[in-house]
Amino acid sequence: MLDQPIASIRGLRVEFETKDGPVVGVEDVSFDINPGETVCVVGESGSGKSVSSLSLMRLVEFGGGTIAGGQLLFDRDGSQQDLAKGDAGLMRHIRGNEIGMIFQEPMTALNPVFTVGRQLTEGLRLHKGLDKAAAEARAIELLKEVRIPEAERRMKQYPHELSGGMRQRVVIAMAMACEPRLLIADEPTTALDVTIQAEILALMDRLKRETGTAVMFITHDMAVVAQMADRVVVMYRGNKVEEGPVTEIFANPQHDYTKALLAAVPRLGEMRGKPFPEPMKLLGQEQTEIPPIAGTNEVLLNVENLVTRFPVKGGLLRRTVSNVHAVEDVSFKVFKGQTLSLVGESGCGKSTCGRSILRLVEPLSGKVEFEGRNILGLSPDAMHKQRQDMQMIFQDPFASLNPQMVLQDQVAEPMKNYGLASGSEVMDRVANLFDRVQLPRSFMRRYPHEMSGGQRQRIAIARALALNPKLIVADEAVSALDVSVQAQVLNLMMELQSDLGLSFLFISHDMAVVERVSHQVGVMYLGRLVEIGPRERVFENPAHAYTQALMQAVPIADPTQRKSERDLNFKPIPSPIHPLSYEPDPSEYIEVEPGHFVLTTDSGY
Amino acid sequence: MLTFTIRRLILAVPTLLFISLVIFLLLELAPGDPMAQVPLTVPPEVKEKMRLALGLGEPLHIRFWKWLVQFFWIEPQVLVDHIFGTSFSAGDLRVISWQTRSPVMDIVIQRLPQTLWVVGTAYVVAILIALPIGIYSAYKQYSWFDQLGTFVSMVGFSVPPFFSGVLVIVIFSVQLGWFPSIYDTTHKVTDWDSFVVQLRQMIMPVMVLALQITAQLSRFMRASMLDNLNQDYVRTARAKGLGEYVVVMVHVLRNSMIPVVTVIALGIPSIFGGAIITEQVFKVNGIGQLLIGAIEANDLPMVQTLTFIFAVLIVSFNLIADVLYGILDPRIRYD
Amino acid sequence: MTEAVKIEGPQKTGITAEPEKPARSQWGEVWSQFKSHRGALIGGILFLLIVIGVVFGPLVYWNDAKYVPTGRDFIKLRDMRPIYHMLFDPSAKMDWAYPLGTDNLGRDTLARLMFGGRVSLAVGMAAMVLALLLGTLVGVLSGFFKRLDGMLMRLTDLFLALPLLPMILVAAVLFRESLALSIGPEAGVFVLIVCLIGITSWMPTARIVRGDVLAIKEREFVLAARSIGTRPSGIITRHILPNVMSPIMVSATLGIATAIITESSLSFLGFGFPPDFPTWGRLLNDSVDRMVLYPERVVWPGILISLTVLSVNYLGDGLRDALDPRIRGR
Amino acid sequence: ERGADGQVNIIYWQAPSILNSFLSGGTKDIEAASLVIEPLARYNSSGEMVPWLAEEVPTVANGGVSEDLTTITWKIKPGILWSDGSAFTSEDVKFTYEYCTHPEGGCAQLTKFEGVKSVETPDDLTVVVTFEGATPFPYGPFVGGESPILQKAQFSDCMGARAPECTEANFNPIGTGPFVVEEFKPNDVITFVANENYRDAAKPAFGRVLFKGGGDATAAGRSVLETGEFDYAWNLQLAPDVIASMEAAGKGTAVAGFGPLVERIMLNNTDPNPLLDADKRSVVGPHPFLSDPAVYKAMSMAIDRPLLVEIGYGKAGKVTCSWVPAPAVYAVEIEGCDTQDIAGANAMLDAAGIVDTDGDGVREKDGVPLKILYQTSTNAVRQDFQALIKQWWSEIGIETELRNISGSVFFGGDPGSPDTFQKFYADVEMYANTFNGTDPQSYMGNGLCDKAPTPASQWQGENISRFCDEQFDAIHAELSATADMGKRVELAKQLNTIIMEKGGMIPLVHRGRLSGKANTLGGVDLNVWDSELWNIADWHRMN
Ligand SMILES: Nc1ncnc2c1ncn2[C@@H]1O[C@H](COP(=O)(O)OP(=O)(O)OP(=O)(O)O)[C@@H](O)[C@H]1O
Ligand SMILES: Nc1ncnc2c1ncn2[C@@H]1O[C@H](COP(=O)(O)OP(=O)(O)OP(=O)(O)O)[C@@H](O)[C@H]1O
Ligand SMILES: [Mg+2]
Ligand SMILES: [Mg+2]
Numbered sequence A: 001m002l003d004q005p006i007a008s009i010r011g012l013r014v015e016f017e018t019k020d021g022p023v024v025g026v027e028d029v030s031f032d033i034n035p036g037e038t039v040c041v042v043g044e045s046g047s048g049k050s051v052s053s054l055s056l057m058r059l060v061e062f063g064g065g066t067i068a069g070g071q072l073l074f075d076r077d078g079s080q081q082d083l084a085k086g087d088a089g090l091m092r093h094i095r096g097n098e099i100g101m102i103f104q105e106p107m108t109a110l111n112p113v114f115t116v117g118r119q120l121t122e123g124l125r126l127h128k129g130l131d132k133a134a135a136e137a138r139a140i141e142l143l144k145e146v147r148i149p150e151a152e153r154r155m156k157q158y159p160h161e162l163s164g165g166m167r168q169r170v171v172i173a174m175a176m177a178c179e180p181r182l183l184i185a186d187e188p189t190t191a192l193d194v195t196i197q198a199e200i201l202a203l204m205d206r207l208k209r210e211t212g213t214a215v216m217f218i219t220h221d222m223a224v225v226a227q228m229a230d231r232v233v234v235m236y237r238g239n240k241v242e243e244g245p246v247t248e249i250f251a252n253p254q255h256d257y258t259k260a261l262l263a264a265v266p267r268l269g270e271m272r273g274k275p276f277p278e279p280m281k282l283l284g285q286e287q288t289e290i291p292p293i294a295g296t297n298e299v300l301l302n303v304e305n306l307v308t309r310f311p312v313k314g315g316l317l318r319r320t321v322s323n324v325h326a327v328e329d330v331s332f333k334v335f336k337g338q339t340l341s342l343v344g345e346s347g348c349g350k351s352t353c354g355r356s357i358l359r360l361v362e363p364l365s366g367k368v369e370f371e372g373r374n375i376l377g378l379s380p381d382a383m384h385k386q387r388q389d390m391q392m393i394f395q396d397p398f399a400s401l402n403p404q405m406v407l408q409d410q411v412a413e414p415m416k417n418y419g420l421a422s423g424s425e426v427m428d429r430v431a432n433l434f435d436r437v438q439l440p441r442s443f444m445r446r447y448p449h450e451m452s453g454g455q456r457q458r459i460a461i462a463r464a465l466a467l468n469p470k471l472i473v474a475d476e477a478v479s480a481l482d483v484s485v486q487a488q489v490l491n492l493m494m495e496l497q498s499d500l501g502l503s504f505l506f507i508s509h510d511m512a513v514v515e516r517v518s519h520q521v522g523v524m525y526l527g528r529l530v531e532i533g534p535r536e537r538v539f540e541n542p543a544h545a546y547t548q549a550l551m552q553a554v555p556i557a558d559p560t561q562r563k564s565e566r567d568l569n570f571k572p573i574p575s576p577i578h579p580l581s582y583e584p585d586p587s588e589y590i591e592v593e594p595g596h597f598v599l600t601t602d603s604g605y
Numbered sequence B: 001m002l003t004f005t006i007r008r009l010i011l012a013v014p015t016l017l018f019i020s021l022v023i024f025l026l027l028e029l030a031p032g033d034p035m036a037q038v039p040l041t042v043p044p045e046v047k048e049k050m051r052l053a054l055g056l057g058e059p060l061h062i063r064f065w066k067w068l069v070q071f072f073w074i075e076p077q078v079l080v081d082h083i084f085g086t087s088f089s090a091g092d093l094r095v096i097s098w099q100t101r102s103p104v105m106d107i108v109i110q111r112l113p114q115t116l117w118v119v120g121t122a123y124v125v126a127i128l129i130a131l132p133i134g135i136y137s138a139y140k141q142y143s144w145f146d147q148l149g150t151f152v153s154m155v156g157f158s159v160p161p162f163f164s165g166v167l168v169i170v171i172f173s174v175q176l177g178w179f180p181s182i183y184d185t186t187h188k189v190t191d192w193d194s195f196v197v198q199l200r201q202m203i204m205p206v207m208v209l210a211l212q213i214t215a216q217l218s219r220f221m222r223a224s225m226l227d228n229l230n231q232d233y234v235r236t237a238r239a240k241g242l243g244e245y246v247v248v249m250v251h252v253l254r255n256s257m258i259p260v261v262t263v264i265a266l267g268i269p270s271i272f273g274g275a276i277i278t279e280q281v282f283k284v285n286g287i288g289q290l291l292i293g294a295i296e297a298n299d300l301p302m303v304q305t306l307t308f309i310f311a312v313l314i315v316s317f318n319l320i321a322d323v324l325y326g327i328l329d330p331r332i333r334y335d
Numbered sequence C: 001m002t003e004a005v006k007i008e009g010p011q012k013t014g015i016t017a018e019p020e021k022p023a024r025s026q027w028g029e030v031w032s033q034f035k036s037h038r039g040a041l042i043g044g045i046l047f048l049l050i051v052i053g054v055v056f057g058p059l060v061y062w063n064d065a066k067y068v069p070t071g072r073d074f075i076k077l078r079d080m081r082p083i084y085h086m087l088f089d090p091s092a093k094m095d096w097a098y099p100l101g102t103d104n105l106g107r108d109t110l111a112r113l114m115f116g117g118r119v120s121l122a123v124g125m126a127a128m129v130l131a132l133l134l135g136t137l138v139g140v141l142s143g144f145f146k147r148l149d150g151m152l153m154r155l156t157d158l159f160l161a162l163p164l165l166p167m168i169l170v171a172a173v174l175f176r177e178s179l180a181l182s183i184g185p186e187a188g189v190f191v192l193i194v195c196l197i198g199i200t201s202w203m204p205t206a207r208i209v210r211g212d213v214l215a216i217k218e219r220e221f222v223l224a225a226r227s228i229g230t231r232p233s234g235i236i237t238r239h240i241l242p243n244v245m246s247p248i249m250v251s252a253t254l255g256i257a258t259a260i261i262t263e264s265s266l267s268f269l270g271f272g273f274p275p276d277f278p279t280w281g282r283l284l285n286d287s288v289d290r291m292v293l294y295p296e297r298v299v300w301p302g303i304l305i306s307l308t309v310l311s312v313n314y315l316g317d318g319l320r321d322a323l324d325p326r327i328r329g330r
Numbered sequence D: 001e002r003g004a005d006g007q008v009n010i011i012y013w014q015a016p017s018i019l020n021s022f023l024s025g026g027t028k029d030i031e032a033a034s035l036v037i038e039p040l041a042r043y044n045s046s047g048e049m050v051p052w053l054a055e056e057v058p059t060v061a062n063g064g065v066s067e068d069l070t071t072i073t074w075k076i077k078p079g080i081l082w083s084d085g086s087a088f089t090s091e092d093v094k095f096t097y098e099y100c101t102h103p104e105g106g107c108a109q110l111t112k113f114e115g116v117k118s119v120e121t122p123d124d125l126t127v128v129v130t131f132e133g134a135t136p137f138p139y140g141p142f143v144g145g146e147s148p149i150l151q152k153a154q155f156s157d158c159m160g161a162r163a164p165e166c167t168e169a170n171f172n173p174i175g176t177g178p179f180v181v182e183e184f185k186p187n188d189v190i191t192f193v194a195n196e197n198y199r200d201a202a203k204p205a206f207g208r209v210l211f212k213g214g215g216d217a218t219a220a221g222r223s224v225l226e227t228g229e230f231d232y233a234w235n236l237q238l239a240p241d242v243i244a245s246m247e248a249a250g251k252g253t254a255v256a257g258f259g260p261l262v263e264r265i266m267l268n269n270t271d272p273n274p275l276l277d278a279d280k281r282s283v284v285g286p287h288p289f290l291s292d293p294a295v296y297k298a299m300s301m302a303i304d305r306p307l308l309v310e311i312g313y314g315k316a317g318k319v320t321c322s323w324v325p326a327p328a329v330y331a332v333e334i335e336g337c338d339t340q341d342i343a344g345a346n347a348m349l350d351a352a353g354i355v356d357t358d359g360d361g362v363r364e365k366d367g368v369p370l371k372i373l374y375q376t377s378t379n380a381v382r383q384d385f386q387a388l389i390k391q392w393w394s395e396i397g398i399e400t401e402l403r404n405i406s407g408s409v410f411f412g413g414d415p416g417s418p419d420t421f422q423k424f425y426a427d428v429e430m431y432a433n434t435f436n437g438t439d440p441q442s443y444m445g446n447g448l449c450d451k452a453p454t455p456a457s458q459w460q461g462e463n464i465s466r467f468c469d470e471q472f473d474a475i476h477a478e479l480s481a482t483a484d485m486g487k488r489v490e491l492a493k494q495l496n497t498i499i500m501e502k503g504g505m506i507p508l509v510h511r512g513r514l515s516g517k518a519n520t521l522g523g524v525d526l527n528v529w530d531s532e533l534w535n536i537a538d539w540h541r542m543n
Helices: A049-056 A088-094 A116-128 A132-145 A151-155 A164-176 A194-211 A222-228 A246-251 A256-264 A350-357 A380-389 A407-417 A424-436 A441-445 A453-465 A483-500 A511-517 A535-540 A545-553 B002-029 B044-053 B060-084 B104-139 B144-158 B161-175 B192-229 B232-239 B244-272 B276-282 B287-296 B300-328 C026-036 C038-060 C072-077 C083-087 C109-144 C146-161 C164-183 C185-200 C203-217 C220-227 C232-268 C280-290 C295-323 D027-033 D090-101 D160-165 D167-171 D217-226 D240-247 D293-301 D305-316 D342-351 D380-394 D441-447 D470-480 D485-501
Strands: A007-018 A021-033 A038-042 A065-076 A079-082 A099-102 A182-186 A214-218 A231-236 A239-245 A299-314 A319-335 A339-343 A365-370 A390-393 A471-475 A503-507 A520-525 A528-534 A577-579 A589-593 A596-599 D007-012 D041-043 D049-051 D071-075 D116-123 D126-131 D179-185 D189-194 D208-213 D252-267 D317-319 D371-377 D399-405 D428-433 D505-518
Touching: A007 A049, A021 A038, A021 A049, A021 A065, A038 A049, A038 A222, A049 A065, A049 A182, A049 A214, A099 A164, A099 B232, A116 A132, A116 A151, A116 A164, A132 A151, A132 A164, A164 A182, A164 A194, A164 B232, A194 A214, A194 A222, A194 A545, A214 A222, A222 A246, A231 A246, A231 A256, A239 A246, A239 A256, A256 A483, A299 A350, A299 A503, A319 A339, A319 A350, A319 A503, A319 A520, A319 A528, A339 A350, A339 A511, A350 A390, A350 A471, A350 A503, A380 A390, A390 A453, A390 C220, A407 A424, A407 A441, A407 A453, A407 C232, A424 A441, A424 A453, A453 A483, A483 A503, A483 A511, A503 A511, A511 A535, A520 A535, A520 A545, A528 A535, A528 A545, A528 A589, B002 B060, B002 B300, B002 C146, B002 C164, B060 B300, B104 B144, B104 B192, B104 B244, B104 B276, B104 B287, B104 B300, B144 B192, B144 C232, B144 C295, B161 B192, B161 B276, B161 C280, B161 D217, B192 B244, B192 B276, B232 B244, B244 B300, B276 B287, B287 B300, B300 C146, C026 C038, C026 C295, C038 C109, C038 C295, C109 C146, C109 C185, C109 C203, C109 C232, C109 C280, C109 C295, C146 C203, C164 C185, C185 C232, C203 C232, C220 C232, C232 C280, C232 C295, C280 C295, C280 D240, D007 D027, D007 D217, D090 D116, D090 D126, D160 D167, D217 D240, D217 D252, D217 D505, D240 D252, D240 D305, D252 D305, D293 D342, D293 D505, D305 D317, D305 D380, D305 D505, D371 D380, D380 D399, D380 D428, D428 D505, D441 D470, D441 D485, D470 D485, D485 D505
Parallel strands: A021 A239, A038 A214, A038 A231, A099 A182, A182 A214, A339 A503, A339 A520, A390 A471, A471 A503, D007 D208, D371 D399, D371 D428
Antiparallel strands: A007 A021, A007 A065, A065 A079, A231 A239, A299 A319, A299 A365, A319 A577, A520 A528, A528 A596, A589 A596, D041 D049, D071 D126, D116 D126, D179 D189, D189 D208, D252 D428, D252 D505, D317 D505
């Protein structure tokens, strides 16, 4: 039995019926999954990874797809059964029971109106025929297995009451519930923080080892692949382009696409010894050589003791009963032509910090000086003018563009707002901006949905550039993008920096990216900067315990440097909500190295 | 949730007071005369005396104040007296209808049963029909069933009840003689036979009303189901191996019902408000007919009281809908 | 109860490989999407036919809607049956000059239907537009400006609770004379009716729009717009309004039906256009008494109202899809 | 035998709201109450007075009315019992007088007691009513359905301002009539059962009455004539072809009776120009063109009255040109009333020099175009009339604008509304009016100059057309002082003619009351002078 693959996909072809005729989702894909092995399927967005996995479960049909060709052989008691021809009853038996599946979005994969317990026990009662009590007992056991604290209490909670990481564990527990022989994980960690991602990956690895389940792991993150895979399948535009053992693929990629993919992956530690950021070398693309970007030492933005709190209202009179301490006594400087990166876990106040500087949320106190002018004291009109110099790029390229407006209008909007240009001049400038961000001018009349994520993010950059700003706050500007696209956008940003002398406040949770782009790095935890200093120093010599833990969690895109579960030690982030009477202590830092400061007072970690 | 409810309840008081003032002023401004139904043979001087006897001579603010006192202070006492057999309200003047010279609330209470029977049943029937239709047409989007459903609900929506009502009377009462065309409000259900009689007289008004409500509700249900059918958790449920029935009728339905339930709750005041035209056509003589009759006779105390009760219902069901939303959707937390 | 009916197609997962189709003009695309929606096309054509019929019909048709025959003609011309009646009762009274027959006063039914259609459609559309404007205004304001929210929503409650009939009477007292003096009696009544229907039917729209605005306000592109210096008015008009179009369209299609029917109940209640001024609702209402004897007199206005509502509904469906670039791109 | 015929179902499309005739003047209420409470004497279906609770109708001849016409003495039939078993006495009659004339009571039937100085009860069965002056027609108090007798015992605590508090009494009055209220749901339905103490042991034949209210005339007619659910439907104001088609179902028939009710077009004798200010509008005269006899006569000639009757009322209508067409002695015949004469009307206008000078199809008088605003209440038949008359007038060069107003506003006396019929902010308006009983004297007072509604009188007053003629006033004064029947008829006819000739109104149709009865219902004798249900004790089931 061991010699026989548990599932093998042969010449799979999936088509979707759309208004403009059939669309091919997967053209021709074949690969095997052997018992007890982890097969990683990688490839850029839209390459057909999800469709392949959904086909195996025969779930594509519910999304309007049809399996137009090929076989999906699944091993059942030694005999190979073609799932592509299986009837609904058989599929229902297999789903959840013999093949389990974990989905990408922990936020939406659980039904919001049923308790965790109910959703967990459902499959058990169906497939294993357990009664309610037995199923619950088993569910609690499962929750404990995926290391969810207070499993009994969680059973009665609703999904929204759990954090993202916990939800994803629930999904995993659900998929593992009936001890399936094959587990399909479709980007199970993409939406999660590094720290949580590390935990989930370790968890899956352990479960796989303990139960001997075969895993089909879908991701576009090469670092994750390096951590998890036994074998790798690379997909590109609906086809398999390469397949091989993980070390082989990393060490010796054959296909051009694989090579390009690997080249685009920023690896932590790559920049060791290089004081200044420099663009990545991408394969298969003409690139103008850009030297490392030094920037200047002139202070552009000076933030001192910035505090931003959100009131939590409650009680009969809707008075403020407590505050969310989103940003607490934060000070830093951004130099002209340089990039300061803020890193930290979700919810630590990075975005709020960026928004406070632009006064998109009103800070409570502190000082924000831009070119020597205190921004927090400006009148609304003066602030409106000031925004010309400070722009922002948002995380989600899908959400930050108005779906109802053509692109040229969106790029032209800031110019119109400030009356910078009129008539045909506007369109000329828009066209130049399109050139600037390397988009064809023919895209000007398109709508956002007609663009890929990377292209959209370029539009967002073009929009931010329209006013010739001096500072751009890039809030997770590349987090939602494919690696290759991410690399292009990063390069574009660096190119703009070197050409125009822009300064960036770069907000990200991806340490490898941060290492690549920044001059200075600030690490945030629970609203405070716990460590700040030159990038090289912070990365090579992390002084704060939290920074160290964070570094530890980052997966490295190298199959030879795997991490084990033991290396990780994380505590859940405490709540930033405090009663009105709470008076936080001021932050005090010591300078461990020149320019490298570490918080000495309590950070909550 | 509790504080949310309490806060909204407290806020409702000034809102309702304001609404009652606006209603009062509006009705004062509206032309019309309680004497309009008195025949022309009664001379104007006599009509004038009758008006004075109704209290129309007093200035506006005094009448408003009197009404407030009567409605908020005396009527509750009457209710208490009625329940506990006490006599707080003895001798106090209640809100008196100009048409009947009797306490408005007594008549309202008298009318409620038939309105609730007919309009309420129609509402329930409509819900029972609309939900399956909505669910199925969403599940089979763009199928012939869905197309037909759209068509029928649009027609149902666009046919006014004064037409559909008379149509069913002509067909089922006049031509076929199956059902009575006039609703007997004195009928009491005591046994099976009388229940059948009650059913027969309810069928037609219920049918006409339910058609309209079904048309709207099924659209809602469909839209809400469509929203949810594409959610990720549906895929998760399927991946667990659940059958289609469980996926749709448990997972999707439960989520889709959240907005629909609040829509249903928001529609409930209209049950109490009656269905003016349908009640007229079938002579159900419920609250709707009472209101229209009172407006025609310019019976201001009656109109004020009814519209105000209606306002109270609207405001409270708005609140109930919000609270329901919070209860049904565990993600919503009001504070 | 007439709240949003959101109809959304299956969501697209993933991104298509770069679309390389040539850029077309915006309206060209809207039109091509609209064309591909079969129901919308039929609805649109039907609606256009109805509009053309009622606008130009009276100009080319030989009978006058208000003409009442006198003298001996009267007995001869009244209660004529439609000509298709010939099929089952050749002895019935009919005349090719009166294709749909005449009413009990000898007025031509077809002429009255066309004339009435003008009024009904005009009232329906104008009232719908007014209700939409009001509803959208209130909805956007209360959704966008948190301070106004509580007040505007209570105002909505107030309007929901107001009885229509006394409002009509008040309006008649306050405005009818002056309107009639300044723009003529019929136009005056038209304005009054439109305003009345408008201000008594905006509330559901306001509720729905408010809900959507609350959601859209939290979307990142609104924040993005703020960061590029767009002022609140610009945010509302450029970013929020286009994105709440679809529930507004749905309200619009239902609004026309409600307005046409409300107009008919207004004449039922003795307020409305002068009595010799036919509207579909009034024709329907007036003929209910003789439904058994002359079914055509109720059937035709009934069919026309339903057809209009249906066609507008499908038209709205198609327009909404066509105006939404996300759907259009599919 | 009492109660032998089971239940009779009656439908009134206007629902009764109270059963105390003194607190509501509404016909529906009075007629519903007439099953329970009764007067001393009433009119029969031919308009003659018949004794009811009294032994006989007092007259000068039989000594019941004093020679000087100031007192009338009623003798009550002995042995009459209230439905609660107590005896009916003259005290009850006297109490009824006091109840209605209480200054704070707002009694609707106050006019019935106009001129009464006192009511005496010499003994239990005698009532003496004394008037302030000579009263040639002393049959106001306690006669007819509007003036029934209330039980003193039940109502003695309900005088004046306390009247509305007696809900129980107002909804369930104790009476002497054939039926007793079992349950009263205001504005909806009343159930009656036979009165055990009714004076005629064999009556009523029906044991129960279901008295349903609400809806509209069409539905009421349908339920009697087509579906047979009800036995009697009141006042079927429906077009004759609708009635005919309903009768064709064979379940019932429509019965008609004629009183003095006339549908007429009132001509405004003042200027209703909207540009005039509120105190002058419809107050100062004369009307710019309606004051010209040629105009209103031509307008009248252009009307085809037989056609109106056929279209609107069928057998419930008659052609008339008389203000008081009934009782028949008062009616005047006017030549050409029943024929339409458009050519004659045109000729008359041409002769008067009222011609179309500017070629727009509308005639002008002294430069003022003959454009008429024609208003009436909302009602299908009236709107048909409007359309027809508009067409006819257009053929004599008069342009008409139509307006219809909800009855509750049109007939309501709200001084704040511009749409009441009293304000008459139009050139002509159409409605029907009548009077109670058989004596037209006070009705004809509606043509007196000083009864015109004005802002000063809060727009109250019965002279709607603002007709003002010295000769008319003089003749009316003479009528009020005349007792001789022949002379009275003579004077009334003169008044009748004057108001027509001098432009007070254009009578259109003498309207009857049309009610529907099931074919199985016997004993119905439609009475237009009193309650339609006056003889319900005699109703019975036929096979
Ligand atoms: N329901 C659908 N209707 C039409 N086309 C679809 C549908 N689902 C997927 N596709 C198409 O199939 C192709 C493969 O999609 P798939 O979701 O498998 O990509 P993926 O590799 O999982 O990308 P991602 O990393 O973004 O999840 C895409 O081109 C997509 O447009
Ligand atoms: N408008 C708001 N009202 C109330 N609380 C808020 C608001 N915006 C943010 N917060 C809270 O402030 C804290 C910091 O949020 P912020 O968005 O700045 O975090 P972040 O570091 O950017 O996280 P992520 O990586 O998820 O974007 C969080 O606890 C968040 O819940
Ligand atoms: Mg995918
Ligand atoms: Mg953030």
